[in-house]
Amino acid sequence: MDIFRVLTRGANVNKKATKKNGVSVDYSMVKNEQTMDKSREEHTINRELDFFRNKRIINKVEKEKLENSKDADEDEKKVVTETELNFDETLKITTKEEALALRKSYKGNITGSDVPLPIGSFEDLISRFSFDKRLLRNLLENHFTEPTPVQSECIPLALHTRDMLACAPTGSGKTLAFLIPLLQQVIEQKEEIGLKGLIISPTKELADQIFLECTKLANRLYLDKKRPLQIALLSKSLSSKLKNKVISDKKYDIIISTPLRLIDVVKNEALDLSTVKHLIFDEADKLFDKTFVEQTDDILNSCSDPSLRKAMFSATIPSNVEEIAQTIMMDPIRVIIGHKEAANANIEQKLIFCGNEEGKLIAIKQLVQQGEFRPPVIIFLESITRAKALYHELMYDNLNVDVIHAERTPIQRNKIIEKFKTGELWCLITTDVLARGIDFKGVNLVINYDVPRTAQAYVHRIGRTGRGNRSGKAVTFYTKEDSIAVKPIVNVMKQSGAEVSAWMEKIAKISKKEKQLIKNGQAHKERKQISTVPKIEKQKKKRKFEMIEASKKRKLMENSETSKIEPTEE
């Protein structure tokens, strides 16, 4: 079947979406106004789940205080004026009762000793923490006008230099929850001691994204009014420059890195972590699982400053990670927003029984026919081999699709991500390498072609949709072989408030024996290869595909030849 034709029949993707000023433009389906209104109505977010809330109360006292500020220089006053324009109505939290009411509104469970009050607005930061006005302006310029719940709680905690463990839904703004206070603290720290802030991410793609977000917010921020803040992504080239002493490791204030690259540089004595004051683990549960725990431990040992502040963030924090957190942190505060281990409630979740492996390809085609396959779509598979196989299968169907996995080069990966962000690419096939943290704004649908191995992996995978205040859909395919593996997924669905039918309730129950199988990774059986198309058909399609590609190339070359010899109009 020609999926491409069916796809284009059901919907139009705004292919004209382009890059503006280097920032990728968000893209979405082009629909008629009526449908838009309907979907807006359908997806009006419940106030409790409104992570980007608009609650505001007028705060005239604060406004007057800023207007009469004699100490502020002209530049600061300009910032203040702009700030007022945008923050003329603010929510201030000054009492425990107000804090309690605010926490109740977003189901925040904050525990620990001497928990500071949350902030009700970013403007609250000016009066409570002598917050840098330029940093505040950078927030505004990037359209961050109201803190999300995790930001309301974690920013004041960090500014009080408290250790913290924060768990909040996917797409609810955890990145800014650690970046905003980090930037403020680094500016405040006047001595030139070397590296001050370190952010660890499990994947290169996520590290890239955090770096971009951080540089955006650090625009025109100066250290002690003398020199601009120096932020770096520990790339391959930077690490070799550091190792060859082409660049001094004292140059940077904040570094963002994956664990392996960082440890490599540290072991070569090319980067001194003893000056680091703020250590942040993004996707902390991943960094503390068996894949990374050794490197994470090395990083902790190398950050030897006794006043080191540590923070851990993730949308899922299993109890064993909590235990570790308690042992490595000093009097930590635990921030839980919503249900722990639940998916973001903006995501509509669905399970589809496909019988067997062949049934999954048919299910994709059915989603297309039913108009549910609305690009942009991400499809997750459990291995590189399977991701490649599905890619070939869909590519021969002329679907606008590409694949990212660990075997693709960084350049290829970046190119594909860029194309997906700008709308050039409609469907991205991938493995768990892109399951965590990546912020693709307009993703409509996530398909778990293979049941994820853990409940946590499920939460992160489907969290690539329904980000911010948007809604999204997630579909999980399962077969007879997945009868045990799918149980944790049903439980996450229940926990997140998704509609769960009687038969699902029945399969949700996990016996002791099954629990053990899931824990040992034995609930997942080996899967049959992906393919429905007979070999001969496939070869035919491949030949046709290659011929079309060759003809395109020929035409391109012919055109460029003609343009070379054609005289110009003048």
Ligand SMILES: Nc1ncnc2c1ncn2[C@@H]1O[C@H](COP(=O)(O)OP(=O)(O)OP(=O)(O)O)[C@@H](O)[C@H]1O
């Ligand atoms: N205060 C805010 N106002 C408006 N948008 C915001 C705010 N904070 C964050 N965002 C936007 O929300 C989106 C999701 O944020 P972010 O990537 O930090 O989510 P996350 O909680 O880290 O998700 P994940 O668990 O998947 O890593 C981003 O596009 C970000 O720019």
